[in-house]
Amino acid sequence: MRIEFFKMTGAGNDFIMFDNRDGKIKNPVELARWVCDRHFGVGADGIILIEKSETADFKMVYYNSDGSFGGMCGNGGRCVAKLAYMLGIAKEKMKFEANKKLYFAEIIDDEKVKLYLPNPRKREFNLKLKLDKKFFKAHFVDSGAPHLVVFTDENGIKNIEKININNLGKKLRFHPRFKHGTNVNFVSIIAEDTIRMRTYERGVEGETLACGTGSVASVIASVEKKKYKNSRQGENFKR
Template identity: 80%
Template sequence: MTGAGNDFIMFDNRNGKIKNPVELAKWVCDRHFGVGADGIILIEKSEIADFKMVYFNSDGSFGGMCGNGGRCVAKLAFILGISKGKTTFEANGKLYHAEIIDEQKVKLFLPFPQTKKLNLKLKLGKKFFKAHFIDTGAPHLVVFTDENSIKNIEKINVNQLGRKLRYHPKFENGTNVNFVAVIDNETIRMRTYERGVEGETLACGTGSVASAIASVEIKNLNLPLKVKTSSGEILTIFYDRNKSQPEFVSLEGSVKIICEGTLNYET
């Protein structure tokens, strides 16, 4: 499945057949020797929700929460008859809500982030970068191009600069890195270096949420805010700005099934 350009290999693991998802993710996500994807997502049984989502990055590392993956898994659960048009699922110890909008779009509601560290100054060599850290279920660094004298977001070497910021010593467990340029009061352009994938991805749901929140709070942009991803698709972010501490932030965009099949895999 793909969610706005993030692609995932999905497994219904409610029978517990998959015992070693780490090695499975490494193999099946390889774009030359496996199927190829940004990560794998398992649907598992939950005692507190309709189902549990378990996400692993393509390098086998545990991914925590993934926004576009959450929208994909909500659509798959609907197709499998696990849930109705609206669902609640468990992921990384938290509850998430999702709603099927139509055949193409799914909206995911994430808890509004509690951890925000704005206006950080990060030193890389002789240079300082101004950045903003927001944890949206996954850790994200937001770097505005205009705050760092970057004239053209499309010319950034995301894999090179993103990797350096991703491993910055300030972040003990590393972080995802989002480069953001403001297009207008209702639209931003975002490019993301994702940890676990260890490179630029075509989209990032939790990164879009972090980038949108930073854009609203730092740049005073309007909601709902459109995020133009590297896939060319638009993700739409909304939360109630009138509340000092909103309960949820929503992420809406496309979800598509690419193919279905049987995987020949020997553990």
């Protein structure tokens, strides 16, 4: 069977996108594992399906590259909004369903898509997680996907660039405290309004070039724990 697909990237996160409103894709798990393979497939961090929704313009269904269900993806949400607009499925301002929640997006221009995320479902600060003989201080924020935020200065890490993300990130991602696992963001404070973030993504099982929900989780933790001030107030979305 021949299936049309689109390859898109959001800030370095790359996705293979399908218009599945007719339900032709029956096994997205195997499809994700096959097409996301960077050696024998197209290569991507995950796949995104556009499906029909009774409550919004469309439904976004996201699977990680290993075939696991991804829930919500921030950069993927911006990509799927752009594709839905390109295909005439939605107008410049749209709402879509993802993981049983509604999200709003807006096409700004050819290169910019704005995505509005709801308040985080869960926040836990000042966690102490034991790995081997060491304790790591971390903060948990569910910004549509579960994220652990690890500040380098709180854990004696001098240089974020020298962290072995695929080693340490993997250990924290599978920490027994998190029943279903978690994404892990290592964050360094650069300036009073700037942070540096590196992310280990579950489902991809490695470091990715960007993470939208991870960026949001890291900013929330920075505001709550590092006393950053919000530089902008939220904007009301109008259809």
